[in-house]
Amino acid sequence: MADFIERATLQVDGVDLDDIILAVAESSDRPTKPVNTMNKARIARGFKQGNNQYSLDIDAERIVDPRVPDWHKLKDDGTPIKIAIRYNIGKPVTYSEGKVTSVKDTTSDGDSARKVTCVFRKRKQ
Numbered sequence: 001m002a003d004f005i006e007r008a009t010l011q012v013d014g015v016d017l018d019d020i021i022l023a024v025a026e027s028s029d030r031p032t033k034p035v036n037t038m039n040k041a042r043i044a045r046g047f048k049q050g051n052n053q054y055s056l057d058i059d060a061e062r063i064v065d066p067r068v069p070d071w072h073k074l075k076d077d078g079t080p081i082k083i084a085i086r087y088n089i090g091k092p093v094t095y096s097e098g099k100v101t102s103v104k105d106t107t108s109d110g111d112s113a114r115k116v117t118c119v120f121r122k123r124k125q
Contacts, residue, residue, distance in 0.1 A: 010024055010058070010083060010084075010085055011083065011084040011085075011086070012069055012081060012082075012083055015067050015069070017060070017067070017068065020060050020061050020063065020065070020068055021058060021059070021060055021061075022059040022060065022061060022113075023058075023059040024056055024057070024058050024059075024085060025056065025057040025058075026054075026055075026056055026085075026093070027054070027055045027056070027057070028052060028053070028054050028123065029052070029053045029055075030049055030050060030051070030052050030053070031049070031050035031053070032047050032048070032049050032050070033047065033048050033050075034046075034047055034048075035047060035048050052123075053119065054095055054098075054119065054120040054121075054122075054123045055117060055118065055119045055120070056083060056095060056098075056117070056118045056120070057115065057116075057117055058115070058116040058117075058118070059113060059114075059115055060113070060114045060115075060116060061112075061113065061114070062105065062112040062113065062114050069081075071100055071103045071114065071116050072103050074100045075099075075100040075101065075102070075103055078099060079099075079100075080097055080098065080099065081098050081099070081100065081118065082094065082095065082096045082097075082098065083095045083098065083118065083120075091125050092125075093123065093124070093125050094123070094124045094125075095118075095120040095122070095123055096120065096121070096122045096124070097120060097121040097122050098118050098119060098120035098121065099118065099119055100116060100117070100118050101117050101118065101119055102115075102116070102117035103115075103116050103117075104116075
């Protein structure tokens with residue numbers, strides 16, 4: 001029987017934001033390109049791989065609370081951040097040496113939301 005994750009607690013710079021975060025989407029990419037050479041077989045010789053790239057897309061509520069980081073200030077200042085995600089089962093995942101790259105605020109009738117995108121150099125589980 002499989003275990004399912006029911007809740008993830010997001011921690012930004014030592015502050016738990018479990019009441020504020022609605023969703024977190026984790027992404028890990030490693031760019032790969034074929035190495036083209038002029039050979040008789042007319043096929044690629046192999047592949048060149050770039051560095052691992054980690055990103056988080058965070059859906060957060062917009063509330064007035066001194067615990068909540070000012071995402072716009074973190075982005076503008078280029079402040080390095082560290083985010084830890086603790087699941088109710090399994091090992092926690094920590095993303096470190098990261099930067100906020102995008103903050104998108106939306107407001108509609110009676111509802112407001114914030115989408116934050118962060119990139120990180122390291123991931124540890």
